[in-house]
Amino acid sequence: MIVFMGTPEFSVPILEMLIKENYPVGLVVTQPDRVVGRKKELQKSPVKQLAESYGIEVFQPEKLRLDYQYVIDKKPSLIVTASYGQILPKALLDTIPAVNIHGSLLPKYRGGAPIQYALFNGDKETGITLMEMAFKMDSGAMIEKRTIEILDSDDYGTLSQKLSYIGRDLLKENIDKVLAKNYTAIPQNEDEVTFAFTLKYEDEALDFNKTVFWNHNRIRGLSPNVGAHFVYRNVLVKVFKSHKSDIMDLNPGEIRIIGKRLVIGCLDGGIELDLIQQAGKKLMPVRDYLNGQTLFENGGIING
Structure with missing residues (x-):
């Protein structure tokens, strides 16, 4: 029997694949249902929804480190994890x-946000590592890796989906060898380790005192599910799409509206916002947002 541990769309x-290939998944472990949205409704994780659709038992400990005996009692032959969210x-x-x-080419980007950090840093490639689990975070020996190009058009949504499918195929090719314990695993080089720790709210903030490249990649790494953000006149604004502006003569944080375009100065030029959401309003293209807004009237300077 296999226990599968995962939570978001990446894991689905x-x-x-395990289910459709008739591997004996007897238990799915996923994060507890969370309250979301203005209506404060409980939402099941994508993995829980899939497991229930196939009639597979679901276990949702709040803290697995304190509540793991149930998994042991099932006596599985293997645990497979993919973006579960707990150690x-x-x-x-x-x-x-x-x-x-794991959603990176280990030992690069150990931690809970490897896909985001590959985009934040403007990497040209990333990949998936199938690895043995060890107690130290993402430190286990590597069974196989696969590389993928990161396109300029990629954001977290598109890149995560591509990597999910690569991870699915990589596991499919190797799971029989894993179950039979008939594979070779290569230890990670500790001298090459970098980290991509789970993001905090402040990690999602734009900083117009940094470069256009830095801000644009922060937006890519947080779209379409979270959104990068800044605060102007005590109003939170989330940004989901942007591009480098041809307007260069802007000070950092300076706002300029040109027709239906919204440009903000960065350290080395302007970044043009394409898709935004003001707090309390709908997500919309900037050209539509500017029709009725008053927040950015007459421009101004974003401080901090």
């Missing part, structure tokens, strides 16, 4: 073999 194709306790890893589908 991987779990679905597996040592007692669990000491008892049950486990592999992970």
Whole structure:
């Protein structure tokens, strides 16, 4: 029996492959349902929705490190994780073999936000690593890696989806060898380790004292699900799409409206916002937003 651990959309194709290929997934572990939206409705994770559609038992501990015995009692032959969102306790890893589908070319970008950081840093390639699980975060030996080009048009949504499918295929090609314990794993080079820790709210903020490149890539790495943000006149504005402006003579944080265009100065030029959402309003293209807004009237300077 296999236990699968995952939570977001990234995990769904991987779990679905295991199910459709008739691997014996007997338990799915996912994050607890969370309250979302203005109506404060409980929302099931995408992985839970898929598991329930196939009648697979779901286990949702608030803190797996304190509530893992149920998994051990199932006596699975393997745990497969893919973007679960919690660290597996040592007692669990000491008892049950486990592999992970990680969204980077390890040892680069250990941590919970590898796809975001590849975009933040303007990387030209990234990939998936199928790895053994170890108690130290993302430190296990590597079974196989696969590389993918990052396109200029990619954002978190498109890149995450591509990597999810690569992870699915990589696991499909290797799972029989993993189950039979008939594979070679290569230790990671600790001298090459970098980290991509789970993002905090302040990591999602734009900084117009930095370059256009820095701000544009921050927007790419947070779209379309979270959005990068800034505050102007005590109003939160989220940005989901942008491009480098041909307007260069702007001071950092300076706002300029030209027709139906909204440009903000950065350290080395202007960034043009294409898709934004003001707090309390709908997500909309800037050309439509500017028709009725008053927030950016007469321009101004964004401080901080």
